[in-house]
Amino acid sequence: MNIQFIDLASQYESIKDNVLRDIQIVLSHGKYIMGPEVLDLEEKLKAYVSCEHALGVSSGTDALVVPLLAAGVGPGDCVFLPAFTYTATAEAVLLVGASPVFVDVDERTFNMDLTSLEKQYKKVVSKGELKPRVVLTVDLFGQLANYNAISPWCKERDLMVLADSAQAFGGSLNGRFAGAFGDVTATSFYPSKPLGCYGDGGAVFTNDGELAEKMSSVRTHGKGSHKYDVVRVGMNARLDTLQAAVLINKLSVFDKEMEERQRVAAVYEEGLATSVQVPHLIDGAVSAWAQYTVRVRDREALVEHLQEKKIPSMVFYPRPMHFQPPYAPYGEGPGSMPVSEMLCGEVLSLPMNPYLSSNDQQCVVNAINEFYG
Ligand SMILES: *Cc1c(COP(=O)(O)O)cnc(C)c1O
Secondary structure, eight states: OOOOSSOHHHHHHHHHHHHHHHHHHHHHHOOOBSOHHHHHHHHHHHHHHTOSEEEEESOHHHHHHHHHHHTTOOTTEEEEEESSSOHHHHHHHHHTTOEEEEEOBOTTTOSBOHHHHHHHHHHHHHHOSSEEEEEEEEOGGGOOOOHHHHHHHHHHTTOEEEEEOTTTTTOEETTEETTSSSSEEEEEOOTTSSSOOSSOOEEEEESOHHHHHHHHHHHBTTBOSSTTOBOSOOOBOBOBHHHHHHHHHHHHTHHHHHHHHHHHHHHHHHHHTTTSBOOOOOTTEEOOOSOEEEEOSSHHHHHHHHHHTTOOOBOSOSSOGGGSTTTGGGSOOTTSSHHHHHHHHHEEEEOOOTTOOHHHHHHHHHHHHHHTO
């Protein structure tokens, strides 16, 4: 038995010939930067998501920085984001010089809680030191945040919604895919994400033509209409042509993989419902299942029990953002984000990938149920 947490080797076996062929094609034409594969991928992503503009970028982190820079978010501006997320979400805010304000999450969905957002927003407004500009939602573990509630709330207050869908590409809400929510969406093609490449990569999605043009400029050193016109301070945030060639092939098996992820999730839900707290999806949500994350009692002992059986598991995430030294000064200390703090002590992510066999998965289910007697 050799259970993989994320199984990129099996995936490679299934697409190998085409990937190698397409890498060869890139090496032959030599357009390593912004080659035809990048434009082809952008068209395919646009069609998949059903949005007006898709731009390939260099990573999920840059996919967050690029729209913030393009929208002119910076010093004096405040960006609301969940305290329970991956570091990159908070990092992007600090990198553009804006101030993060943490928001607690819902204990059942792990996503931003509107009641906490409202409370934090009122605090910022009454202090009057920072200008509320952006709500940076995170679609954690593959489930979209509750945009049905958050988007109209933001619109009323003229706040931009930036969706961190790094973990949710392929997930949907009421039939609309991640990428079609918020004013702009960032995603990541880091290898272990639902749609991953063979290195770093990411993309931004929007229906706002003006913002798309600014993001395209930011992506290439603030270029204007001519390559050597510089109209703003930008960065080098392009997606490599080689990675685009890889992603086009991964996209061709993506729907099938998403179905398999749903199969794996359904088996966990049925098999584990009595021993741990399985993930809760809001009405109309289909998760991309970047992670299958349960809440457990006695986590350390369970992890040890699983390790003895060679079953991998991971803790995403062991500390909330406001406990991490670089971000702590922007938070309000222990007890200020009670749900995020509690979840950090209870969550455990189980092996989740489209290539997980029924037999292997049954071993995971049995081992957990055995632990809880
Ligand atoms: C992975 C991830 C990112 C960053 O993506 P990279 O491609 O690794 O830069 C940002 N936000 C979240 C929630 C992520 O999971």
